[in-house]
Amino acid sequence: MAGAKSSKKLAGSPLLGKYELGKLLGRGTFAKVYHARSLDGGDDPVAIKVLDKSQLTSTGMITRVLHEVSAMRRLRHPNVLRLHEVLATRTKIYLVMELAPGGDLLTRLASLPSRRLPEHAARRVFLQLANALSYCHARGVSHRDVKPQNVLIDSQGQLKVSDFGLAALLPDSLRDDGRLHTACGTPAFTAPEVLRRKAYDGAKADAWSCGVILFALLAGSLPFDDANIPGMCRRAQRREYAVPAWVSRPARRLIARLLDPNPDTRLAVGDLPDHPWFKRSLSVDSQLGGLIAGQPERDLAFAAAPHALNAFDIISMSPGLDLSGMFGExxxxxxxxxxxxxxxxxxxxxxxxxxxxxxxxxxxxxxxxxxxxxxxxxxxxxxxxxxxxxxxxxxxxxxxxxxxxxxxxxxxxxxxxxxxxxxxxxxxxxxxx
Missing domain, CATH: 3.30.310.80 (Kinase associated domain 1, KA1)
Incomplete structure (x- = not known):
């Protein structure tokens, strides 16, 4: 009951004279997320994640929040959830983020009768995910918890990769051997080398997670899903999964390249544009429509020309988004x-x-x-x-x-x-x- 009273007290109240908090959108163990609008007359609503400093300190979750903020400071991409600014009081931290009212990809898939997408629609969705992660990897950010629950959908039907709390920031996260060593993520989407607690490449681990998501988009189920993690890891290592007959051969080959238990030969996210499944004309797909509607596909390659900035982009670069000083880092x-x-x-x-x-x-x-x-x-x-x-x-x-x-x-x-x-x-x- 105390939590409910606290939520009602926050909702509808002004936040530091900048935002009016609206309804509660969701809650987790350490945070609540509210719909909010700017008091300066801005038209676009935002989502504000409210975190309690004392809880973060007592549970050791400070590092995860710092990682999330540090990662999102580096990233400004149409398929990555934007962090606008960070506010703080003596007891609370407020992360002001882009609002994605369409829910997450898992919920959207679960609402479909077959729990899967036709291949043309899956290609459009997967292209946006790959585009976002290619950008993240180029900026030195490995997500390490890529799963449908962390892929949100905005009001225009665009995908937004979110939740960078487990992200690795290169080169700071690397050991002396130039690899990552922290085992983290959601087991059903985590690469076998991570589950086996071996040194690993974060970008290649993200590529495995992409392979699991692509399988789920096309098959309506997960390739490996077992409460027995060692057993699931053995199945992944042996490639013990069955692709349904309705999945095309190019898509099957792409899944196999991404779900390669050997990270050295696994297809990197940045190499996806060269795969035949992506070389098929997407103009036909855009006419057919799908789960994510009305948005043209973007080339996975990065443009050589400078990209344009708006005022919000420039403000978001401010050192004020760095939380390390709050905790003496x-x-x-x-x-x-x-x-x-x-x-x-x-x-x-x-x-x-x-x-x-x-x-x-x-x-x-x-x-x-x-x-x-x-x-x-x-x-x-x-x-x-x-x-x-x-x-x-x-x-x-x-x-x-x-x-x-x-x-x-x-x-x-x-x-x-x-x-x-x-x-x-x-x-x-x-x-x-």
Whole structure:
């Protein structure tokens, strides 16, 4: 009863003079989620997750909240749930997020008579999921709990990947062997190497989870679902699953490539565009419709041109979204941002020349086009992302993609600023916990 009274007290009340909380949308062990609207006249409603600081501290869930915020700070993609801002009082933390009123993918599938989708509709849904995870992996985020419950649907029928509480942020989460070691996730969707508590690649583990979801979309059931986790793991290792006869051969082959128990030969999410199942014309699919309606498919490849930013995008980059200071977490400078009126080509060329002197190599958005430029010991790569603020103004984000804390702290950001010269209009510090 106390929880119900607390929910009624919060609903309808103003939050820090910024939001009016509406009805309770859902609750978990450590959080309640409310429908809310901005008091500044914004038209779009939001979802606000309310967390109790004392509960987080006493249960050790602080790390999970920090991971969720840190991961979502890195991500701005149409198929990833957006974190708008973080607010806090003495006792509560409020995560203001994009609202996805269509529920989750599991509930939507369960509402269908066959609990599955026709193949053309499954392709459209899966394309959006793969698009989101490809972007996450390119930004150094492995989700590690990909399942239909964590795939939400917005008012336009678009998929939104959510719940990054178990996400691994690279390179900080890697051990000395360059791998992840924490066993986490939901067993029926978790890769066998993770269940067996072996060192693993987070992106390849996400690819396995995608294979399970694709199987569920097409078959209406899970390939491996057993309360006996060791037994389920053995079945996964032996590929003991049966694809229904109605699933096409290209889709069967794709499932087999994703549900490969060997992560070294498993198909990566970023390689999905090359598979024949995706090479079939999607224009036919878009005419047929499906579960997620009315949205054109996006190419899985990342565009070389800068993407446009709106005011909310820029605000969401604020260091105010970093919660580490609330809990006394250590902070290391791994990112810098600057504004420039130089062209993309000029900016890349200047960064390349700076690397000759300072020692780093630049990794492009796809993680393949590298400019080998010297090498400071331990610093493997720096990534660059460019966003268009206006026709003549761009925001450039630089991030150290590997190197331990001492190496990141010692990196010569001031020297880089000098080397870039007049390319830089305004230099902004961004610290990462």
């Amino acid at each position: 250590s902070r290391r400078v791994r990112e810098k941002r600057f504004m420039t009126t130089a062209t993309l080509e000029e900016t890349v060329e200047r960064l390349g020349r700076a690397g000759d002197r300072l020692g780093y190599f630049l990794v492009g958005k796809k993680g393949v086009e590298r400019l080998p430029i010297g090498g400071v010991q331990g610093i493997v790569a720096m990534s660059m992302e460019v966003s268009e603020v206006s026709r003549e103004l761009m925001l450039v984000e630089l991030r150290l993609e590997s190197g331990d804390g001492d190496e990141a702290q010692a990196f010569g950001w001031d020297d880089l600023r000098v080397e870039l010269g007049d390319v830089v209009m305004a230099w902004h510090v961004c610290e990462d916990g």
